[in-house]
Structures are given as C-alpha cells and as structure tokens.
Amino acid sequence: AQSVTQLDSQVPVFxxxxxxxxCNYSSSVSVYLFWYVQYPNQGLQLLLKYLSGSxxxxxxxxxxxxxxxxxxxxxxxxxxxxxxxxxEYFCAVILSGGSYIPTFGRGTSLIVHP
Amino acid sequence: GAGVSQSxxxxxxxxGQDVALRCDPISGHVSLFWYQQALGxxxxxxxxxxxxxxxxxxxxxxxxxxxxxPEGSVSTLKIQRTQQEDSAVYLxxxxxxxxxxxxxxxxxxxxxLVL
Numbered sequence: 001a002q003s004v005t006q007l008d009s010q011v012p013v014f015x016x017x018x019x020x021x022x023c024n025y026s027s028s029v030s031v032y033l034f035w036y037v038q039y040p041n042q043g044l045q046l047l048l049k050y051l052s053g054s055x056x057x058x059x060x061x062x063x064x065x066x067x068x069x070x071x072x073x074x075x076x077x078x079x080x081x082x083x084x085x086x087x088e089y090f091c092a093v094i095l096s097g098g099s100y101i102p103t104f105g106r107g108t109s110l111i112v113h114p
Numbered sequence: 115g116a117g118v119s120q121s122x123x124x125x126x127x128x129x130g131q132d133v134a135l136r137c138d139p140i141s142g143h144v145s146l147f148w149y150q151q152a153l154g155x156x157x158x159x160x161x162x163x164x165x166x167x168x169x170x171x172x173x174x175x176x177x178x179x180x181x182x183x184p185e186g187s188v189s190t191l192k193i194q195r196t197q198q199e200d201s202a203v204y205l206x207x208x209x210x211x212x213x214x215x216x217x218x219x220x221x222x223x224x225x226x227l228v229l
Contacts (some may be wrong), residue, residue: 004156032214043118043205043220044157051214090156099170100145100212104156 002027004093006105014113015083021076021108023065023091030096033074035065038088038107047089050074061085086112116140118221120206125226127196135191135224139208146189147218148181149205157205163189164212196228 007022025031032051036044048059055067065076074091088109092102119138127133139146145164149157150173159173165186174181178197183189193200203225207218 009154036220041222043207043222045220046217049214092156094214099162100214101147101159101162101170101173102218104158106154106156 002031002093002095002103004091004103004105006089006091006108008108009106010109010111012111012113013081016080018079019077019081019085019110021089021091021110023074023076023105025072025074025091025093027072027093027095032094032096033065033067034092034094034102035059035063035074035076036090036092036104037061038090040087044090047076081110081112083112083114085110118206118208118219120204120221120224122224123222125224127226127228129196129198129228131196131228132192132194133196133226135193135204135226137189137191137206137208137221139187139189139206140210140219141187143208143210143219144186145209145212145216145218146183147207147209148189148191149207150175151203151205151223153202160191160204193226196226198228201226201228 005024034049035047050067058064088107091105148160151157161171163183178194180192203223205223207220209216209218
C-alpha cells in the first residue's frame with residue numbers, strides 16, 4: 001500500500017518570501033503525483049501533476065514541484081508568495097497500473113503574513 | 115460553465131438519523147468520486163462511478179453508507195443511522211473520463227455534523 005507524508009502541518013511565511021511545502025511518499029511501484037490547493041469553504045483545485053517526463057513540473061499560480069525518485073519526494077515551491085496563497089495544500093499519489101484512486105496526505109496549511 | 119455543486123452545504127443530524135447528500139457533477143462528466151475529509155485530514159476515497167455503474171466502493175466505511183447514480187449524472191450519498199464518527203466534510207469530484215490526464219474537479223463539499 002502507498003502512503004503520503006506531509007511533514008509540516010503549518011507553514012507560516014511572510015509575503016514575497018519563498019516557500020517550500022514538503023511531500024514524501026512510500027510505494028513499491030511507480031507512482032503519479034499531484035498537488036491540490038483548497039481555499040476556505042471551497043473544493044480542492046489541481047495545482048500541478050507529475051505523470052512522466054521532466055521531473056520539474058510547473059503549475060498554476062506560479063507554483064512548481066520537483067519529482068525526486070531517489071528521495072521519494074515531490075516538494076512544492078514558489079519563489080515569492082502572496083497573501084492570496086493562504087490556503088491548505090494537499091499532496092496526493094496514484095499507483096501506476098492500479099485504479100485512478102488518489103491517496104492524499106494530511107495537508108499543509110500555508111499562512112502568508114503581510 | 116458551472117462547476118460541481120453539492121447540497122446541502124451544511125447538515126446537522128442527530129445520532130441515528132438518516133442523511134442524504136447530493137452531488138451535481140459537471141455536465142457530461144463520466145466519472146464521479148466521493149471522498150470523506152475528517153477535520154485536519156486529507157480526503158479519503160469512498161466510492162467511484164463511471165456513468166451509472168459503481169465500479170469501486172471499497173472505501174465505504176460500513177454498510178450504513180450507500181451511494182447511487184441512477185441516471186449517470188446526479189449522485190446521492192446516503193448515510194443511515196448516523197454516528198458521531200460520521201462527522202466530516204463529504205467531497206464530490208467529477209472528471210470527463212477516467213484517465214490520469216483528466217483533472218478531477220471538486221465541489222465545495224457538504225459539512226456534516228452528527229450530534
């Protein structure tokens with residue numbers, strides 16, 4: 001079975017500072033990786049995904065993530081955050097060759113201070 | 115166009131009551147997923163439909179949970195004899211097809227509180 005670990009439950013950061021949200025996974029087979037964002041009282045929205053190819057994936061709102069197979073990580077980064085980036089961020093994994101059911105991490109709350 | 119909608123947005127139930135949660139997916143979307151999100155946790159898969167067929171219900175926590183999508187569009191998640199541990203946000207998502215290339219679009223969720 002696969003699992004997803006988001007090491008930080010909360011990440012406070014000042015506006016215009018860079019941020020990294022960490023995600024590690026465990027799986028005995030290849031995986032596909034996703035980051036979602038959830039704004040208050042809204043549903044999840046896909047930020048970016050890694051299916052194959054380049055390990056550096058660019059998503060919406062200036063976010064990017066890098067797949068590191070040797071470290072089983074898929075950390076999310078943004079060079080300069082805005083107040084509007086304050087939200088909950090979820091990492092998710094889908095096993096290759098399996099169903100299309102994602103396993104989500106517990107989430108990281110990004111809090112951007114002015 | 116309209117996104118995925120869910121109703122009611124909030125539901126308070128007394129323990130033992132039955133509840134029904136509705137999901138209206140994006141028009142034409144074949145795949146529909148239900149998730150349960152407990153407080154402070156990520157979403158957990160409950161069940162999945164392709165059109166009207168329920169292809170996977172392995173995530174339903176007990177036989178008190180039942181989902182249907184009789185005409186391949188609107189779906190209802192029913193919880194019988196609710197318990198306090200059922201308190202959570204129930205999320206619905208739809209996608210055009212069942213494929214990794216297809217994005218799942220999530221509704222805003224129904225927040226269920228069982229007293």
